[in-house]
Amino acid sequence: MQPGRAPAWERDEVILVCDLVYHNGWNRGFPDDPAVIELSELLQQLPLHPQEKRDPRFRNVNGVAHKTADLHTNTPWYQGKPKNGGAVDKEVIRDFLEYPEEMQAAAKAIRDSIRYGSFEKSEPVEGAAGDESEAPEGRLLARKYFARERDPRLRDKKIKSVLAAGRDLSCEACGFDFEAVYGERGRGYIECHHILPLHASGATTTQLKDLALLCSNCHRMIHRGKEWLTPGRLRELIQQQRAD
Ligand SMILES: [Zn+2]
Ligand SMILES: [Zn+2]
Known part of the structure; x- marks a missing residue:
């Protein structure tokens, strides 16, 4: 690492800074603001950047205050020359303007999870259905x-409840049935998808009704890209495509 070069800001971090700016009437913060001091402490606790990539100034009050200024000057109505905000900054600002409730809830869920230590158990996820790097509400909640x-x-419980209700283990979006296609090898296989948004999915215990059953392809398609679909919306897409 080059001396004095801080690790790039992750979407999770920008969500937290933008939440501060949002609650500050879209104005910047200063290094001696209590909210900036608190956020600096919080950012230092997030398990996003390995210790060896951090220098002593990592996410200190000056760095956080600078970041609030970057966001402030990248709002669409700012008249002067924007400071060096990256693509992530602009995306997060846009999301706060478009979905203020969801973004505030995401920021709160990230803060709460750090406070209660519930990020420690979760390991990074790559490749499988749902790549956390694409997640709309940041990597940590993903x-x-x-x-x-x-x-x-949880998956076993869900499968048992569906079978007990006399229903098949078929994909709720496309109808794919692993046993019908793969025989014995596919019996009892299906993936579980959590239908609640990320910021709502970690706080309470998961209810079986919050889980949808999906085949692997549909599960992938739901989590593909920044905007995740509902199973119902994916089902509509499939039907439209079949009709064309
Ligand atoms: Zn499917
Ligand atoms: Zn899923």
Whole structure:
């Protein structure tokens, strides 16, 4: 690492800074603001950047205050020359303007999870259905969310409840049935998808009704890209495509 070069800001971090700017009437913060001091402490606790990439100034009050200024000067109505805000800054600002409730809830969920230590157990997720790097509400909440989705006990319970209700284990979006296609090898296989948004999925215990059953392809398609679809919306897409 080059001396004096801080690690790039992750979407999770920008969400937290933008939340501060948002609650400050879209104005910047200063290094002696209590909210900036508190946020600096919080950012230093997030398990996003390895210790060896951090220098003693990592996310200190000056750095955080600078970042609030970057965001302030990248709002669409700012008249002067914007400071060096990156693509992530602009995206997060746009999301706060478009979905203020969801973004504030995401910021709160990230803060709460740090406070209660619930990020520690969740490991980074890559490759499988739902790549956390694409997650709309940041990587940390996505990690927790995918850990929930893949909890084998929860999946077993869901499958048992569906079978007990006399229904098949078929994909709720496209109808794919693993046993029908793969025979014995596919029996009892299906993936579970959590239908609540990330910021709502970690706070309470998961209810079986919050889980949808999906085949692997549909599950992938739901989590593909920044905007995740509902199973119902994916079902509509499939039907439209079949009709064309
Ligand atoms: Zn499917
Ligand atoms: Zn899912």
